[in-house]
Amino acid sequence: MTDRTLYIVTCGAPLAARVADGVSAARSRGWNPYVIPTDAALPWLESQDLADVPILTGNRKPTEAKRAPKADAIVVVPATFNTLNAWANGNANTYPLTTLCAALGSRTRTVAVPFAKTDLAGHPAWLASLAVLRYAGVRVVDPHDGSTASLDPVESGTGDHIAESFRWDWVLGELEPAGETRGP
Known part of the structure; x- marks a missing residue:
């Protein structure tokens, strides 16, 4: 049993096809993962065996209890052009974006894996958003x-x-203090 909670936010791009691998890798490092997909990521998750991992979509109703414990860390794999720019600008108009914006405000450890094609990455907002997030x-x-x-x-x-x-260890390794690793 683990007491470290990891939110895996995922967006609609080919890297979303590896979320199940990320869940497995996170568990092997002592994390309790929750998946928070954008609407565009949902089709990428359909064919994956996520077993008992909670998949959190949409905002909860005012009468509903919280669906997950507070995150100790968050990873965004992949972070698409749209999500990354909206996040950097503080647009919290979807559940994944609200989660990401709140993480910045609370200083929750966060790792992002940007995934944008050359033409989108050439847009001036991309570099500005990366600078803000860094x-x-x-x-x-x-x-x-x-x-x-x-x-x-x-x-x-x-x-x-x-x-x-x-390789998910690229991402998960960034969550550990320098020189410390957990799991196999």
Whole structure:
């Protein structure tokens, strides 16, 4: 049994096809994961075996109890152009965005894996949003190689290949204090 809660926010891009792997990797490192998909990510989750992992969608009703404990950390895998820009601008108009905006305000450890095609990553808002999120303490991980020092856009048609090569330890390792690892 673990007492560390991890929210896995996922957006609609090929890397969302690896959420089940992320759940497994998180559990092996002592996290209790909850999945929070954007509407665009839901089709990517349909064919995955997420077993007993809570999938939180939509806002709860005022009469409903909280659905999850407070997060100790949050990962956004993948973070698409739309979500990343809305998050950086403080737009909390969906449950995933509200979760992400609240994480910035509460200084919850957060790691994002941006996933935007070259033409979108060339838009000026992209670089500005990345700068805002980094300034706020979000660790940004390149989906190509796990780098935190650089970030390359996703060339059109390569998303599935990048998703296949992606390693969840790149993300989860950023949540651990320097020099500390948990699990196998």
